[in-house]
Amino acid sequence: MINEFVIKFAIKPKKNKTSGGIKWHQDFPFFPHTNFDLIACVIHLDDEEIDSGPLKVIPQSHELGLLSHCTDDKFVYHCTQEDKIDKHKSISLTCNAGDVTFHHCLTLHSSEPKKNKRCITVIWCNLEIKWLSSRRKY
Numbered sequence: 001m002i003n004e005f006v007i008k009f010a011i012k013p014k015k016n017k018t019s020g021g022i023k024w025h026q027d028f029p030f031f032p033h034t035n036f037d038l039i040a041c042v043i044h045l046d047d048e049e050i051d052s053g054p055l056k057v058i059p060q061s062h063e064l065g066l067l068s069h070c071t072d073d074k075f076v077y078h079c080t081q082e083d084k085i086d087k088h089k090s091i092s093l094t095c096n097a098g099d100v101t102f103h104h105c106l107t108l109h110s111s112e113p114k115k116n117k118r119c120i121t122v123i124w125c126n127l128e129i130k131w132l133s134s135r136r137k138y
């Protein structure tokens with residue numbers, strides 16, 4: 001049961017030109033948060049094709065635990081443990097408008113540069129989910 005949650009909304013219009021691309025990373029290093037009870041919920045408002053630079057995820061990669069996003073002790077915004085990134089297992093989330101995807105804050109994900117001219121918008125919600133003991137009294 002989900003007892004408590006916090007939602008942050010971010011609308012990410014993908015620009016109307018060939019651009020972008022996000023390197024492989026986990027979301028957790030980007031948050032001021034003390035534990036891994038976080039998931040991203042991505043609401044897709046447009047159809048996305050493979051040339052729209054859709055989100056790519058590596059299923060089960062959250063089981064690797066927290067990976068380094070640093071080079072020489074400096075945060076570099078992407079995972080620097082290349083040997084842990086099994087790109088062959090990645091899947092592209094070519095979603096239709098109205099689809100909603102969820103991924104854990106330790107799931108490795110990325111996106112390819114967008115190659116078509118269509119504007120793609122997603123609503124990105126980062127949810128904090130606390131699984132409270134069923135014995136807790138209120």
Ligand SMILES: O=C(O)CCC(=O)C(=O)O
Binds near residue numbers: 012021027054109
């Ligand atoms: O919008 C994208 O292409 C990916 C964004 C992303 O991975 C993130 O914000 O964590």
